[in-house]
Amino acid sequence: xxxxxxxxxxxxxxxxxxxxxxxxxxxxxxxxxxxxxxxxxxxxxxxxxxxxxxxxxxxxxxxxxxxxxxxxxxxxxxxxxxxxxxxxxxxxxxxxxxxxxxxxxxxxxxxxxxxxxxxxxxxxxxxxxxxxxxxxxxxxxxxxxxxxxxxxxxxxxxxxxxxxxxxxxxxxxxxxxxxxxxxxxxxxxxxxxxxxxxxxxxxxxxxxxxxxxxxxxxxxxxxxxxxxxxxxxxxxxxxxxxxxxxxxxxxxxxxxxxxxxxxxxxxxxxxxxxxxxxxxxxxxxxxxxxxxxxxxxxxxxxxxxxxxxxxxxxxxxxxxxxxxxxxxxxxxxxxxxxxxxxxxxxxxxxxxxxxxxxxxxxxxxxxxxxxxxxxxxxxxxxxxxxxxxxxxxxxxxxxxxxxxxxxxxxxxxxxxxxxxxxxxxxxxxxxxxxxxxxxxxxxxxxxxxxxxxxxxxxxxxxxxxxxxxxxxxxxxxxxxxxxxxxxxxxxxxxx
Amino acid sequence: xxxxxxxxxxxxxxxxxxxxxxxxxxxxxxxxxxxxxxxxxxxxxxxxxxxxxxxxxxxxxxxxxxxxxxxxxxxxxxxxxxxxxxxxxxxxxxxxxxxxxxxxxxxxxxxxxxxxxxxxxxxxxxxxxxxxxxxxxxxxxxxxxxxxxxxxxxxxxxxxxxxxxxxxxxxxxxxxxxxxxxxxxxxxxxxxxxxxxxxxxxxxxxxxxxxxxxxxxxxxxxxxxxxxxxxxxxxxxxxxxxxxxxxxxxxxxxxxxxxxxxxxxxxxxxxxxxxxxxxxxxxxxxxxxxxxxxxxxxxxxxxxxxxxxxxxxxxxxxxxxxxxxxxxxxxxxxxxxxxxxxxxxxxxxxxxxxxxxxxxxxxxxxxxxxxxxxxxxxxxxxxxxxxxxxxxxxxxxxxxxxxxxxxxxxxxxxxxxxxxxxxxxxxxxxxxxxxxxxxxxxxxxxxxxxxxxxxxxxxxxxxxxxxxxxxxxxxxxxxxxxxxxxxxxxxxxxx
Numbered sequence: 001x002x003x004x005x006x007x008x009x010x011x012x013x014x015x016x017x018x019x020x021x022x023x024x025x026x027x028x029x030x031x032x033x034x035x036x037x038x039x040x041x042x043x044x045x046x047x048x049x050x051x052x053x054x055x056x057x058x059x060x061x062x063x064x065x066x067x068x069x070x071x072x073x074x075x076x077x078x079x080x081x082x083x084x085x086x087x088x089x090x091x092x093x094x095x096x097x098x099x100x101x102x103x104x105x106x107x108x109x110x111x112x113x114x115x116x117x118x119x120x121x122x123x124x125x126x127x128x129x130x131x132x133x134x135x136x137x138x139x140x141x142x143x144x145x146x147x148x149x150x151x152x153x154x155x156x157x158x159x160x161x162x163x164x165x166x167x168x169x170x171x172x173x174x175x176x177x178x179x180x181x182x183x184x185x186x187x188x189x190x191x192x193x194x195x196x197x198x199x200x201x202x203x204x205x206x207x208x209x210x211x212x213x214x215x216x217x218x219x220x221x222x223x224x225x226x227x228x229x230x231x232x233x234x235x236x237x238x239x240x241x242x243x244x245x246x247x248x249x250x251x252x253x254x255x256x257x258x259x260x261x262x263x264x265x266x267x268x269x270x271x272x273x274x275x276x277x278x279x280x281x282x283x284x285x286x287x288x289x290x291x292x293x294x295x296x297x298x299x300x301x302x303x304x305x306x307x308x309x310x311x312x313x314x315x316x317x318x319x320x321x322x323x324x325x326x327x328x329x330x331x332x333x334x335x336x337x338x339x340x341x342x343x344x345x346x347x348x349x350x351x352x353x354x355x356x357x358x359x360x361x362x363x364x365x366x367x368x369x370x371x372x373x374x375x376x377x378x379x380x381x382x383x384x385x386x387x388x389x390x391x392x393x394x395x396x397x398x399x400x401x402x403x404x405x406x407x408x409x410x411x412x413x414x415x416x417x418x419x420x421x422x423x424x425x426x427x428x429x430x431x432x433x434x435x436x437x438x439x440x441x442x443x444x445x446x447x448x449x450x451x452x453x454x455x456x457x458x459x460x461x462x463x464x465x466x467x468x469x470x471x472x473x474x475x476x477x478x479x480x481x482x483x484x485x486x487x488x489x490x491x492x493x494x495x
Numbered sequence: 496x497x498x499x500x501x502x503x504x505x506x507x508x509x510x511x512x513x514x515x516x517x518x519x520x521x522x523x524x525x526x527x528x529x530x531x532x533x534x535x536x537x538x539x540x541x542x543x544x545x546x547x548x549x550x551x552x553x554x555x556x557x558x559x560x561x562x563x564x565x566x567x568x569x570x571x572x573x574x575x576x577x578x579x580x581x582x583x584x585x586x587x588x589x590x591x592x593x594x595x596x597x598x599x600x601x602x603x604x605x606x607x608x609x610x611x612x613x614x615x616x617x618x619x620x621x622x623x624x625x626x627x628x629x630x631x632x633x634x635x636x637x638x639x640x641x642x643x644x645x646x647x648x649x650x651x652x653x654x655x656x657x658x659x660x661x662x663x664x665x666x667x668x669x670x671x672x673x674x675x676x677x678x679x680x681x682x683x684x685x686x687x688x689x690x691x692x693x694x695x696x697x698x699x700x701x702x703x704x705x706x707x708x709x710x711x712x713x714x715x716x717x718x719x720x721x722x723x724x725x726x727x728x729x730x731x732x733x734x735x736x737x738x739x740x741x742x743x744x745x746x747x748x749x750x751x752x753x754x755x756x757x758x759x760x761x762x763x764x765x766x767x768x769x770x771x772x773x774x775x776x777x778x779x780x781x782x783x784x785x786x787x788x789x790x791x792x793x794x795x796x797x798x799x800x801x802x803x804x805x806x807x808x809x810x811x812x813x814x815x816x817x818x819x820x821x822x823x824x825x826x827x828x829x830x831x832x833x834x835x836x837x838x839x840x841x842x843x844x845x846x847x848x849x850x851x852x853x854x855x856x857x858x859x860x861x862x863x864x865x866x867x868x869x870x871x872x873x874x875x876x877x878x879x880x881x882x883x884x885x886x887x888x889x890x891x892x893x894x895x896x897x898x899x900x901x902x903x904x905x906x907x908x909x910x911x912x913x914x915x916x917x918x919x920x921x922x923x924x925x926x927x928x929x930x931x932x933x934x935x936x937x938x939x940x941x942x943x944x945x946x947x948x949x950x951x952x953x954x955x956x957x958x959x960x961x962x963x964x965x966x967x968x969x970x971x972x973x974x975x976x977x978x979x980x981x982x983x984x985x986x987x988x989x990x
Contacts, residue, residue: 018546035718044516240534278535
């Protein structure tokens with residue numbers, strides 16, 4: 001009677017208990033811990049990591065996975081076993097020595113980077129990056145042999161299982177065909193726009209109260225989560241207790257407010273995962289790209305829509321009662337939140353220029369991992385890419401160029417495409433949703449549940465039961481189709 | 496070269512890493528977690544508990560402890576081994592089945608008690624208490640055989656190693672000789688006192704800002720700790736990151752403010768423990784009684800002193816700028832903070848009547864564990880004791896009588912004496928300190944460091960290097976002598 005399956009289930013639930021502790025103490029480290037607590041915390045969390053790794057790589061898992069093939073399992077159990085096997089393979093495919101060496105090199109590179117970036121010190125940085133790249137190439141080679149795909153595709157598989165550089169090339173080639181023109185046209189259109197920018201002090205208390213009300217409007221369940229402050233906003237915690245963070249700038253409410261909308265999207269996905277599969281790999285979010293599709297659905301599809309901006313406007317006037325209300329007029333807010341401006345920094349980029357930042361990074365990391373280029377080629381390729389896509393030069397400007405992101409410092413190559421895949425999935429979800437749900441009316445009526453019900457049924461409740469392609473196909477009737485994203489951008493920015 | 500000692504050290508440091516995670520996630524559960532996160536958190540923490548228990552009871556520890564006897568160790572290392580052996584014995588002396596049964600019975604009793612207490616439901620409560628008492632008697636019997644002391648003394652040893660009921664009997668017999676008379680005399684003296692009680696709204700923001708300034712005055716290191724809110728104030732976290740909590744009542748600042756002073760005492764002990772022994776049993780606080788001596792030194796010896804009240808007064812006026820300043824006049828504050836009034840509830844008791852609550856509980860739990868009485872005798876004995884010590888009857892009033900505390904619900908018999916031992920140690924420390932430190936001048940000068948230096952040198956830096964008696968003797972020139980406590984009370988309340 002499913003003896004092996006039940007043993008696997010118990011083992012993965014046990015691992016999940018320790019991952020729970022890691023999620024909460026990790027959140028605490030970022031949002032609560034005073035800096036003097038860092039050494040002891042880091043040591044404790046490293047010990048926990050080691051323990052989780054040990055539990056995740058126990059040979060008994062392989063045995064049980066072999067034996068469970070003889071049990072007659074439901075579809076759900078089969079999907080569960082598939083995800084357990086995937087998790088186990090991800091944990092065991094690399095030799096311990098390589099994992100340790102990469103972790104060490106990554107910590108060293110990241111730590112030094114925090115000081116080197118403000119100094120624009122590419123020379124110093126590149127020495128550490130060299131080791132990280134070499135170890136990541138070694139990692140990719142091993143993963144490549146195990147999966148039977150190219151080294152870079154094997155890295156993609158960590159974050160976005162099933163995605164290939166073949167499909168990404170095709171998608172991005174499409175985008176390259178229309179994005180530079182779109183960016184130019186939008187800038188031309190917006191050139192004559194007049195609007196008020198934030199120029200007063202917006203108290204953190206008011207920002208926080210508005211943020212909480214917006215979270216509530218977006219269905220964030222405060223009985224299963226919190227909002228706090230950290231220097232880098234993120235969504236952490238566990239599905240039953242999701243911890244989102246923001247950072248407040250008293251001179252500018254704009255980023256923080258939409259940041260809360262973004263993290264609320266991540267949070268609702270986590271809060272909406274299937275409860276009966278909680279703690280199992282199959283009960284987790286499908287992928288980084290699908291996770292980002294939910295945050296971007298909230299931030300871009302929903303949060304920047306006319307209807308939502310009209311909903312936001314009176315709330316902002318109410319909470320910022322000491323500030324000039326003109327800035328919160330719907331028309332003004334809408335201009336603020338849809339302004340397009342090519343810039344150096346990815347995390348500050350608007351919805352239209354963002355894919356350019358991702359494509360640039362994708363091309364470099366793909367060729368780096370497939371050993372077509374070396375780490376020394378990065379600054380020149382960055383400059384060429386920025387000129388081509390955004391007409392900006394980063395020659396000699398490393399800190400606002402190839403040294404701006406944390407991702408490569410610890411060898412998370414393969415992650416960047418998730419951002420744009422997420423934006424595309426989100427546009428496709430909205431296009432499909434609008435066939436059956438009157439989204440604008442739902443927003444206007446203050447009852448957004450038809451929107452959330454669609455996401456819950458089609459995305460959240462599916463956990464990792466389906467492969468990404470199948471998930472997208474069941475939800476929208478087709479696999480990823482970037483034309484929805486294109487249509488969305490053209491409509492919003494040139495429509 | 497200390498091979499066994501080093502292995503022991505590594506093992507105990509490993510255990511400490513997991514205890515760190517337990518401390519932080521436990522704090523989070525009480526101070527941060529939304530209630531919907533409780534089930535998953537409890538499961539994760541139970542898993543962690545099991546893991547810590549497994550690590551703490553590994554037979555390799557016994558082997559290493561045997562072998563380490565052949566190594567030539569420093570005095571400090573010898574003390575370290577002694578405390579490792581004590582910890583190991585505490586963890587291993589009970590059969591697993593008993594530990595589980597008691598934990599289960601305790602959880603059940605405590606959980607039901609939360610509903611039964613408001614209902615005054617002794618009948619329901621006593622059914623669960625019966626199991627807890629029986630299992631604790633069984634536990635005490637096993638500990639008794641292992642230590643060669645009486646069952647109750649074996650329970651005392653968990654919280655206050657070295658203390659015996661013989662010494663407690665002698666101390667409490669002394670107290671019984673003068674306490675009832677003192678309580679009567681103080682009440683007579685205070686009968687005619689006129690003072691203003693808090694009767695306005697004291698904003699939580701103001702209370703929190705005052706609390707933070709008082710913590711700063713008391714040397715709490717905010718780089719190694721935090722102040723937050725929880726429904727039951729406590730001091731948690733780890734020595735490098737001490738988490739204290741309070742609860743605020745907008746109608747009354749009195750309890751919360753002195754509560755912060757109390758928890759700051761606990762916190763400074765933790766923050767002041769020897770850094771080079773961090774993570775080892777010998778580097779931990781000596782005992783519950785010594786811990787309480789630090790919180791009560793801060794709250795009673797320091798916090799309620801004339802000099803400190805005079806320091807507090809202008810700070811309170813400053814922070815409660817919207818409130819009537821008359822209430823914060825030093826003379827008025829002092830009357831508030833030294834009011835004596837016999838009452839039913841221990842946690843609300845003043846400094847003078849508190850020992851009566853402890854003696855009452857001590858006598859009952861001692862006789863219960865030594866099987867001189869049964870759980871059914873508790874209500875009557877409670878009523879008799881309350882009449883004898885405080886002239887109050889609790890007949891039929893279980894909820895304000897024997898059902899008021901959480902301690903017995905999970906079988907923590909042997910804990911109560913720590914409170915009064917702490918008060919006595921604190922008085923003895925202050926009496927000794929005053930021989931070399933001008934405490935009042937230090938407070939007046941805003942530089943309390945001479946006070947903290949004395950505590951650091953004599954208590955905090957000692958960790959568990961010395962047995963309690965030796966610690967007290969080295970610090971004060973004699974072992975526990977309750978006459979200091981008596982002198983303190985007579986001077987403050989009748990002086």
